Amino acid sequence: xxEVEQDPGPFNVPEGATVAFNCTYSxxxxxxxxxxxxxxxxxxxxxMSVYSSGNEDGRFTxxxxxxxxxxxxxxxxxxxxxxxxxxxxxxxxxNYQLIWGAGTKLIIKP
Amino acid sequence: xxxxxxxxxxxxxxxxQSMTLQCAQDMNHEYMSWYRQDPxxxxxxxxxxVGAGITDQGEVPNGYNVSRSTTExxxxxxxxxxxxxxxxxxxxxxxxxxxxxxQYFGPGTRLTVL
Numbered sequence: 001x002x003e004v005e006q007d008p009g010p011f012n013v014p015e016g017a018t019v020a021f022n023c024t025y026s027x028x029x030x031x032x033x034x035x036x037x038x039x040x041x042x043x044x045x046x047x048m049s050v051y052s053s054g055n056e057d058g059r060f061t062x063x064x065x066x067x068x069x070x071x072x073x074x075x076x077x078x079x080x081x082x083x084x085x086x087x088x089x090x091x092x093x094x095n096y097q098l099i100w101g102a103g104t105k106l107i108i109k110p
Numbered sequence: 111x112x113x114x115x116x117x118x119x120x121x122x123x124x125x126x127q128s129m130t131l132q133c134a135q136d137m138n139h140e141y142m143s144w145y146r147q148d149p150x151x152x153x154x155x156x157x158x159x160v161g162a163g164i165t166d167q168g169e170v171p172n173g174y175n176v177s178r179s180t181t182e183x184x185x186x187x188x189x190x191x192x193x194x195x196x197x198x199x200x201x202x203x204x205x206x207x208x209x210x211x212x213q214y215f216g217p218g219t220r221l222t223v224l
Contacts, residue, residue, distance in 0.1 A: 004152070008150065031209045032209040032210055034212075034213075041218075042217070042218075043200055043215035043216060043217050043218050044153070044200070044215050045215070046212050046213070046214075049210070049212070051210060087152070087153070089213075091209045096141075096207040096208070096209060097155060097158070097168070098153075098155075098213060100145075100152040100153040100154075101152055102150055102151055102152035103152065
């Protein structure tokens with residue numbers, strides 16, 4: 001089993017819809033969680049950090065479920081510009097390296 | 111601040127050639143790292159450094175060397191390029207090793223080895 005797993009997609013979603021995808025992690029000692037956005041042929045950029053139960057920033061909500069060992073990303077009122085690949089990264093206090101998922105591709109259609 | 115910069119943006123090598131990918135950051139970050147990104151595999155850590163003069167291996171270090179003579183620079187050297195090293199390489203930095211530190215990436219180098 002991979003340490004961090006994501007559904008590769010693509011998720012094809014109409015503009016204005018709500019979309020959610022998950023990221024599962026294998027190590028229950030994981031402490032910090034991150035969602036990064038990566039546009040085609042560009043570098044990843046931080047979207048949201050998740051340290052406790054969750055975090056919200058405008059149309060984006062990230063939630064952490066420690067019991068089931070996954071984090072989720074919810075995008076409301078999706079826009080064409082939300083089309084990208086969303087990477088999940090997990091960090092443990094005992095090991096400061098980030099472990100990365102392979103990403104979920106999101107395509108917003110007009 | 112320029113953030114994290116990488117050169118070159120694109121490179122084509124022949125098998126057996128060596129080269130150095132450059133990375134620099136102007137944010138006075140202690141922690142720097144190199145990743146490679148291949149389709150369907152996510153970012154894999156090659157080497158990292160927690161400060162000037164300190165480097166260590168990541169998940170996929172074979173075929174690569176690094177050095178960290180200054181806080182700002184963290185070059186990655188390919189010793190003898192192989193087609194399996196065809197990938198996109200990202201340099202990243204973050205303030206330190208705290209689990210809450212945000213990691214910033216350079217724009218990447220697309221490397222093709224023929």
